[in-house]
Amino acid sequence: MAGKKLPLPEEELMDPGHVGCLGCGGCHAMRYTLKATGPRTIISIPACCWAVMPGVYPNTCFNIPHINTAFEVTAASISGIRAALDARGIEDITVLGWAGDGGTADIGIQALSGMVERGTKAMYIMYDNEAYMNTGIQRSSSTPIGAWTTTTQVGKVRDYKRAPKKNMVEIMVAHGIPYTATANIAWPKDLIAKVKKAMAVDGPSFIHIFAPCPTGWRYPPDRTLEIARMATHAKIFPLYEVENGVYTVKKFKKEASISEYMMMQGRFRHLTQEEIGSISESVVRWYDKLLKFELMTQEE
Amino acid sequence: MSTKKVISGNYTASYASMLCRAEVVPAYPITPQTTIVEKIAEFVASGQMKAQYINVESEHSAMAACISAALTGVRTFTATSAHGLVLMHEMLHWAAGARTPVIMANINRALAPPWNVWADHTDSMSQRDTGWIQIYCSSNQEVLDTLILCYKVCEQPDIMLPAMVNLDAFILSHTSEVVDVPDQKEVDDFLPQFNPEIKLDVDEPLSFGTLAFPSSWYMEWRYKIQHAHDLAAKRLVEEAKAFEKHFGRPWGGLIEEYRSKDAEIILVTMSTIASTTKDVVDSLRDQGRDVGLVRIKSFRPFPTKDLREALGHAKVVGVADRSHTFGNEGPLFTEVKGALYNHDRRPPLVGFTVGIGGRDVLGSTIEGLYDHLEKVADGEAYKEVRWIDLIGDEEEVV
Amino acid sequence: MDRPRKDERPDYKTWKDIPLTPVCNFTTIKGNPTGGWRTFRPIVDMDKCIKCGICWQDCPDAAIVWEEDHPVWLYSHCKGCGICARECPSDAIEMELEVKI
Ligand SMILES: Cc1ncc(C[n+]2csc(CCOP(=O)(O)OP(=O)(O)O)c2C)c(N)n1
Ligand code: SF4
Ligand code: SF4
Ligand code: SF4
Ligand SMILES: [Mg+2]
Numbered sequence: 001m002a003g004k005k006l007p008l009p010e011e012e013l014m015d016p017g018h019v020g021c022l023g024c025g026g027c028h029a030m031r032y033t034l035k036a037t038g039p040r041t042i043i044s045i046p047a048c049c050w051a052v053m054p055g056v057y058p059n060t061c062f063n064i065p066h067i068n069t070a071f072e073v074t075a076a077s078i079s080g081i082r083a084a085l086d087a088r089g090i091e092d093i094t095v096l097g098w099a100g101d102g103g104t105a106d107i108g109i110q111a112l113s114g115m116v117e118r119g120t121k122a123m124y125i126m127y128d129n130e131a132y133m134n135t136g137i138q139r140s141s142s143t144p145i146g147a148w149t150t151t152t153q154v155g156k157v158r159d160y161k162r163a164p165k166k167n168m169v170e171i172m173v174a175h176g177i178p179y180t181a182t183a184n185i186a187w188p189k190d191l192i193a194k195v196k197k198a199m200a201v202d203g204p205s206f207i208h209i210f211a212p213c214p215t216g217w218r219y220p221p222d223r224t225l226e227i228a229r230m231a232t233h234a235k236i237f238p239l240y241e242v243e244n245g246v247y248t249v250k251k252f253k254k255e256a257s258i259s260e261y262m263m264m265q266g267r268f269r270h271l272t273q274e275e276i277g278s279i280s281e282s283v284v285r286w287y288d289k290l291l292k293f294e295l296m297t298q299e300e
Numbered sequence: 301m302s303t304k305k306v307i308s309g310n311y312t313a314s315y316a317s318m319l320c321r322a323e324v325v326p327a328y329p330i331t332p333q334t335t336i337v338e339k340i341a342e343f344v345a346s347g348q349m350k351a352q353y354i355n356v357e358s359e360h361s362a363m364a365a366c367i368s369a370a371l372t373g374v375r376t377f378t379a380t381s382a383h384g385l386v387l388m389h390e391m392l393h394w395a396a397g398a399r400t401p402v403i404m405a406n407i408n409r410a411l412a413p414p415w416n417v418w419a420d421h422t423d424s425m426s427q428r429d430t431g432w433i434q435i436y437c438s439s440n441q442e443v444l445d446t447l448i449l450c451y452k453v454c455e456q457p458d459i460m461l462p463a464m465v466n467l468d469a470f471i472l473s474h475t476s477e478v479v480d481v482p483d484q485k486e487v488d489d490f491l492p493q494f495n496p497e498i499k500l501d502v503d504e505p506l507s508f509g510t511l512a513f514p515s516s517w518y519m520e521w522r523y524k525i526q527h528a529h530d531l532a533a534k535r536l537v538e539e540a541k542a543f544e545k546h547f548g549r550p551w552g553g554l555i556e557e558y559r560s561k562d563a564e565i566i567l568v569t570m571s572t573i574a575s576t577t578k579d580v581v582d583s584l585r586d587q588g589r590d591v592g593l594v595r596i597k598s599f600r601p602f603p604t605k606d607l608r609e610a611l612g613h614a615k616v617v618g619v620a621d622r623s624h625t626f627g628n629e630g631p632l633f634t635e636v637k638g639a640l641y642n643h644d645r646r647p648p649l650v651g652f653t654v655g656i657g658g659r660d661v662l663g664s665t666i667e668g669l670y671d672h673l674e675k676v677a678d679g680e681a682y683k684e685v686r687w688i689d690l691i692g693d694e695e696e697v698v
Numbered sequence: 699m700d701r702p703r704k705d706e707r708p709d710y711k712t713w714k715d716i717p718l719t720p721v722c723n724f725t726t727i728k729g730n731p732t733g734g735w736r737t738f739r740p741i742v743d744m745d746k747c748i749k750c751g752i753c754w755q756d757c758p759d760a761a762i763v764w765e766e767d768h769p770v771w772l773y774s775h776c777k778g779c780g781i782c783a784r785e786c787p788s789d790a791i792e793m794e795l796e797v798k799i
Contacts (some may be wrong), residue, residue, distance in 0.1 A: 039502060040502045041502070054507060054510060055511075056512070057508065057511060057512040057513070058511060062507055065500040065501055065502055065504075065505045068504070069364065069368065070390055070507035072360070076368075078355070079326075079361070079365050080324060080368030081371075083326075083352035083369050084324055084352075084370075084373065087323035087352050088323075093502060117357075
């Protein structure tokens with residue numbers, strides 16, 4: 001029992017002893033999310049780091065019912081779970097799909113699109129470590145421009161990732177989803193508040209959680225939260241919500257340098273200042289656009 | 301009180317899903333399956349059927365939704381065909397591995413290219429190793445009865461396997477026949493609500509499908525699937541007897557023997573080809589020819605023991621396959637041969653690849669097969685596998 | 699089957715004992731003590747600690763528990779990532795090289 005008030009809900013639904021790497025941001029994401037949902041939650045997880053992290057049979061770090069499913073079917077799986085609960089008239093359960101960026105933005109996007117279009121009452125969370133980490137750091141469509149991965153190597157011809165990161169939240173907005181948001185493990189209270197909002201939605205919800213990965217991003221494990229904070233302060237990963245089409249962007253006085261953020265991580269270290277300069281321009285452009293979306297939609 | 305309805309094979313499957321009170325039905329259209337899920341949508345819309353109908357965006361998702369719904373503890377149904385079935389492939393393995401009693405109607409149809417929507421067993425034959433029970437029907441009544449029986453058997457706590465009930469494209473799916481449709485109470489009395497012991501339950505949280513190492517217990521779970529198939533072979537026959545007692549109609553066994561017990565020349569086949577064959581057998585018998593038919597109903601579990609008993613006495617056995625395993629021969633042929641190889645009585649076997657892509661298998665086609673088998677019985681040299689009604693001669697590569 | 703119990707490692711002898719469906723619920727707290735992964739050990743100086751709970755909040759392994767009004771490290775599970783030490787607002791945690799016997 002806490003003598004003094006703890007910053008977050010005390011109950012742990014993710015036990016210690018999971019097999020995530022040292023300093024894995026995906027573990028923060030899970031721990032905080034489950035603090036928000038509470039125990040009346042069913043979680044479905046496809047192939048991704050989190051397919052392994054719960055432990056090896058007969059171990060599990062979860063204190064909630066948990067189902068492993070195939071890489072591309074998270075949204076179909078939670079649609080099935082919700083339908084089954086509906087069939088038996090069970091209403092007070094949060095149905096949570098939890099997938100990586102590859103399982104969401106690449107191979108699972110079809111099932112996700114179907115679920116959101118149908119209006120299924122379920123929460124879908126993409127924890128974003130910006131590559132296929134489970135299989136050893138291959139690029140996904142969520143890998144940011146400029147990044148090295150094992151399938152976008154720098155080499156002689158500088159074949160690092162050339163395409164920009166796919167924006168899943170905007171894709172969700174285009175579906176007319178009632179609630180979607182970005183969240184960052186460096187702001188756990190904000191993350192928890194967003195998960196709680198998503199739980200209350202009578203329909204689909206989608207949260208994109210920024211979850212740095214020391215192993216794949218090539219930085220020391222104690223820097224996870226620092227890097228996460230910098231990403232948002234540098235506007236690379238803006239925190240915003242879209243509720244029924246209305247944007248709310250979280251503003252920060254504090255700023256961080258994009259260049260410094262990138263130079264802290266081995267995956268970006270090959271970039272020249274010129275290259276970083278052009279990446280920074282696109283970051284600013286998107287952030288300004290977001291503010292315009294906010295202005296436009298809040299006025300309506 | 302049952303009612304007699306004149307309905308297609310597809311509508312029969314729709315009625316069966318309603319009578320079995322499927323609670324979650326993820327649905328996706330494909331010719332010639334579509335009318336099954338359309339009819340179910342109509343049942344649901346009219347309030348006759350209380351199911352959660354999910355308009356999934358693909359068959360792959362349909363199967364994924366079925367599996368997760370079944371693991372949440374409810375009865376599921378879906379239907380597909382051809383490309384839909386093979387798109388599901390990964391999830392078919394998953395359904396069996398997760399031990400979910402998902403029941404599905406599959407309309408056997410050819411695979412492209414070229415596009416072809418007619419009868420062919422390649423779709424389901426290429427799913428034979430997924431762990432599913434596979435039953436092949438030859439009448440609409442059998443479709444209805446088999447679906448009820450499959451729920452009954454597959455949901456048993458020591459079985460918990462998915463089952464695929466197969467109907468030939470158009471020949472059965474779109475042909476209307478008189479079907480004795482039981483009333484709801486009759487089915488309810490036979491088939492209780494599905495309430496599995498293990499399910500996704502917030503009051504007793506479990507992790508499903510957690511990583512298992514080679515040392516333990518992955519191999520054992522695979523053995524348990526085999527063991528459940530062995531049990532299912534027994535249970536299908538036992539429950540068929542209970543079915544007969546309850547509904548007053550026999551379902552029979554894993555195979556059907558038609559005038560074969562005293563026949564010297566036996567053709568083994570499945571599905572609607574078997575219906576045609578029965579007529580041919582009757583007329584050839586009238587001519588005094590010594591022919592019979594063995595119809596395989598359950599392809600998985602495979603009825604090895606039954607086939608040994610049914611075929612051991614024959615002078616020659618032919619196997620007619622409506623599909624082909626490229627690089628080898630018809631899959632049914634391979635399996636029948638395999639069943640007899642370690643048996644003390646082992647007649648010569650001939651494989652016929654017939655009716656591919658819905659090519660007609662007429663009475664005359666079947667008669668030709670028997671003619672050929674008679675020659676083999678008389679000691680004539682024969683080719684082990686033949687493509688029947690091929691336009692142009694087969695070429696032997698030497 | 700008997701359901702696998704949360705706090706007890708199931709004692710399966712043969713394929714007959716394992717549940718039909720591959721399910722489990724043996725907690726990693728007992729089943730997988732990850733403390734052995736550690737190279738550096740977080741050591742708190744309670745005199746410096748202001749009992750803010752940040753270390754508890756920021757541990758990705760839930761390896762810090764809150765007792766009464768202060769943090770207690772579960773060395774059985776702490777992997778030694780160093781996040782608690784880096785995030786502690788009053789620099790109360792040092793990472794010391796683990797001496798392994
Ligand atoms: C159909 C299929 N293709 C490929 C894989 C191999 N695979 C497993 S996890 C994974 C990458 C997962 O990436 P992501 O979703 O970003 O999660 P992360 O591992 O980064 O947490 C891949 C490619 C698979 N399991 N299934
Ligand atoms: S590879 Fe990255 S995301 Fe995966 S467990 Fe390790 S740190 Fe976490
Ligand atoms: S973060 Fe530092 S000051 Fe705060 S409770 Fe932990 S050890 Fe004490
Ligand atoms: S070193 Fe890392 S794992 Fe250990 S208690 Fe601190 S934050 Fe947790
Ligand atoms: Mg990833």
